[in-house]
Amino acid sequence: MAMKQPLAQLLISVTKKYLSIFSQQTGGLDIDRYQYVLVLINLHKEQLTQKALSELLEVDKSFMVNIVDYLSSKGYVVREKNINDRRQQVIKLTDKAREAIPKIEKVIxxxxxxxxxxxSEEKIQIFSEVLLQISHNLAEVEPKNITINYKNR
Structure with a gap:
């Protein structure tokens, strides 16, 4: 049975709900977005450059600069010169971020x-596989960069 509505509409609807609840449940932090970026930096042992982070998150490098600037202005990350390549900056977590990460992970x-x-576990597995297959099916299409801006109201 073919879907009548665009798949994007369903995905956007679920994403908006998920992110809204996520933002509410991490409300004790003084950041209202990009919390998961801190988790990613931690998972990669604070060895990610802005470029690597932008590739992981599939966002434009200039948008990644905005994300890191925001987290830096709130005291969660700092940029440090990469000791292996002085042209690059590695994103490091502050103590404030390290304290916030367990809370973020619990909310997730x-x-x-x-x-x-x-x-069921079977449906969850199928769901994951379907999402990965959809992503794979669309991987060959050269996407235009878009920004979806979810504002809190």
């Missing part, structure tokens, strides 16, 4: 569990 875990409630 809790929200993922809530999102997948009443789904």
């Amino acid at each position: 875990s809790r929200l993922n569990k809530q999102s997948m409630e009443n789904l």
